[in-house]
């Protein structure tokens with residue numbers, strides 16, 4: 039299922055019509071293909087403030103085969119003058135005056151960004167600042183990056199990473215993700231990276247080789263895309279869905295050489311059945327993706343208890359119960375495990391008619407934040423991904439007007455694809471993503487809702 043308007047606006051006839059009528063012309067986003075270079079075109083790396091990460095970033099990018107330009111040589115344009123990405127190292131800011139350097143570097147560099155380019159800003163976490171002036175300068179990065187995201191055209195994105203001192207070794211996987219086509223629909227996001235044991239020499243093509251992954255709600259939509267992307271990245275996938283979706287589930291599992299497990303995740307014995315299946319068939323599990331979710335929309339004043347309770351049971355309670363059962367099952371959740379929980383933009387912004395759904399999805403965000411320290415103590419992580427408008431059967435059921443508006447009110451002017459959510463989850467599932475924990479990553483094209 040593709041975004042029909044983006045396909046139309048990029049067809050010969052559609053280009054003419056949209057130009058003549060002055061309609062938005064969303065571009066086809068650059069999406070990840072295994073084996074392709076990280077980025078088309080060079081990267082220019084600059085700094086504002088002391089910039090303690092510049093050498094680390096340059097080394098990581100060169101290792102990945104990316105041509106790195108310094109701002110001094112950037113004007114002497116190679117590669118037709120177009121840049122694949124612009125990286126600003128804004129660590130070491132002491133006061134807002136230091137931000138002048140950010141403006142001076144970014145303004146000319148962003149002019150040279152090619153389509154589906156990337157702007158990435160690295161900064162120190164505002165909460166750890168020594169003075170109010172330093173906290174102000176660090177927090178300013180937030181407004182700067184979100185605004186750049188809204189100004190960029192042609193499918194380009196702007197994101198930021200807060201990197202505390204000591205977390206430098208955790209930077210590689212986030213840098214690769216945010217510059218690559220894996221992050222096509224991740225825009226306007228600010229994540230914090232923490233110090234962690236990151237394996238050396240991570241395999242970029244099959245980072246999940248030898249891993250066992252469980253994906254709930256895998257029979258269709260986003261879950262099926264997650265199962266396929268995790269399998270492409272090397273994992274053996276146990277695809278879980280309700281018995282009623284058995285045929286579709288078998289098709290997904292067979293297509294990727296995985297295993298189908300028919301299971302209603304809200305059944306009282308579901309956690310135990312999953313634990314037994316994983317122990318008997320695989321001896322353990324490395325990656326768990328809680329994706330299954332439902333909507334039962336009604337205004338709160340008209341909502342019966344069944345609608346409230348079923349949504350809570352599938353979207354939140356099952357995630358809590360299954361995760362707890364996996365933690366309790368001795369040795370089952372392997373060291374370095376990755377749990378990724380699907381939340382929603384509605385859980386951040388709220389949504390009319392979705393009190394039950396939004397409450398359940400906000401609960402997921404609280405859950406991963408609370409569990410992160412325990413996971414870290416096992417070398418594991420737990421994170422959430424909050425999709426915005428994603429083109430699936432769930433969104434196909436919306437009335438035409440709501441669907442069209444919902445899919446356009448973001449900086450990329452289009453709905454995301456299930457694969458965009460799947461790529462973000464697959465990145466969080468990588469061993470090299472050890473430094474991203476307790477975070478919620480929105481995959482929403484920088485939606486205006488809840489931003």
Ligand SMILES: NC(=O)c1ccc[n+]([C@@H]2O[C@H](COP(=O)([O-])OP(=O)(O)OC[C@H]3O[C@@H](n4cnc5c(N)ncnc54)[C@H](O)[C@@H]3O)[C@@H](O)[C@H]2O)c1
Pocket residue numbers: 254255256257258259260261278279280283301302303304329330331332352380381382383424425426427428429430431432433
């Ligand atoms: N599509 C979007 O725009 C969007 C936006 C934000 C969040 N999400 C979230 O992404 C996830 C996937 O959404 P989707 O659009 O692919 O939905 P979908 O309805 O197409 O697929 C959901 C799958 O979950 C399965 N499922 C439902 N209840 C289950 C249960 N009790 N046990 C096992 N499996 C069960 C369904 O059978 C189905 O195969 C959901 O958590 C949803 O809330 C979707």
